Amino acid sequence: MSAITKAAAPSRAARGARATEGSGASGGGVRPTRRAMVLTTGLLVVFLLYSLAPTWFLLVASTKNQTDLYSTFGLWFSSNHLADNIQGIWDYHDGVFLRWIWNSVLYSTVGAAGATLISLAAGYGLSKFEFRGRGAMFATVVGASLLPSTLLAFPLYLVFAEAGLTNTIWSVLIPYFINPFGVYLGKVYADSSVPTELMEAARLDGAGEVRIFFAVSLRLMRTGGITIFMLDFINIWNNFFLPLFMLNGERTFPVTLGLFSWVQQAQQSRDMNTLVLTGSLLSIVPLAVFMFALQRYWRSGILMGSLK
Template identity: 45%
Template sequence: MHGILVLATLYSVLPLIWLVTSSTKSVGDFSATSAFEFADFHLFTNLSDLFAREDGVFWYWIRNSLLYAGLGAVLGALICTACGYAIAKLDFPGRKLLLSVTLTGVLVPPTALALPLYLLASHLHLVNTFWAVFLPMLTNPFGVYLARTFADAAVPDEVLEAARLDGAGELRIFFTIALPMMMPGFVTILLFQFVAIWNNFFLPLVMLTDPQLFPMALGIYQWSTRALQFPDYNPLVITGSLLAVVPLIVAFVVLQRQWRSGISAGSVK
């Protein structure tokens, strides 16, 4: 078992180590050094070229990714948490049907929705705009299902009934009582949303044509296609890929305590 875990760890970590070592190389160093060997330290030169290439378009990609993933993860997690809480704790007609439809949505791959979303965005004149990528990522059926599970486990019905008897409205109950109780679940959904949006590639590829609206994943991919003809793009692609990993690591490190407790709470109903 420990051997399998070591192999799984190496499988996950070695690509990151390769990014770190390769980001220090110039174009000529790729053919002169091995994969995991450090070359002359060109990292700062590569960073300077990365941020200066094409009039600093990489700055736009960083800004867009932070907006898409950061703002989208917070709003999306809040929407999913509210929906899951409503399905779990509010009595309204069609609740079971709504849960069944939500679970069905988990089974639909995101790539299958790209064309319908494009046609809808085209009808609304949102293609090649910020909203064409931002709005579809605010909902996540799996996040709603997780929130429903957390609400069942973490929010006692007696507390909600006591709040209603004291005259509190449903919105106030959710934001002041239920949401703090569901905070580990909220953070878990937020992390899932952040990673999914940050790594989202196909939807921006379909929706966007303006390079200044690209997220980092799509912009780096565009540069990687040019690297076959222009080798000087190779250090930029690798250095940009390394920078694209950093926010994910920071998010997990900062929120790991809440995330771990959320996973534990969500595993037991």
């Protein structure tokens, strides 16, 4: 009897092992319960509605005239005056809104390009070169990335006012060039994508450090660079406090500060509300196009950074 039991035990163990192997091959792990799936799906739906509700309100409100804006339900259409509202924006103050859009594109593109190059170069140096104080410098970079940008707006204004650069394009662009979080990401991408052996091979071929960075390393960090560029572009486009402190001429305003000036006027005249809402909707269109155009690099770049 004991022999039969001993013989049956391995067979049961083998069946259990095969069952475990089969479940692992088919499911890849423990399957979530129905309650967990429903809870997770519900939270995602709530988050999606919370994220899309402001955009939906802008879309609906931009199709209404001044009367319908206050006499109809705010989250559903009642009439279609979108073309008239857009035309009103183009005609207001000789098309100053287009000037604001152009300023935002200029600030975001040039500022993000400069910040990306500086961030990749600084991160590359912190990653691939040994020098005294490297750890302290990297800790300083990480600590600086924790400071909110609004905290630095007024000190930066005092510095640029002393230099006589306020109300110029440089008072906005130069602070955008320095991005501690971008330097941190640059180091992460350099660690994961630039082999030290390849750099040594390039040095043996007679290449200098500057040539190695631009001809070899920068190409290998292209995906990470595009990710940093996208983050900087979005951050600069949405920035409000720095232009508020630095700029005082309407023709130099980015779209965020221009819309704010319209909001101040709308507090005195209700006729401005349709312009503010329609302008807010139009201001997110370039960002949406930008995100959809570069979403492939966005996904791969974020994945590369998370793996590190």
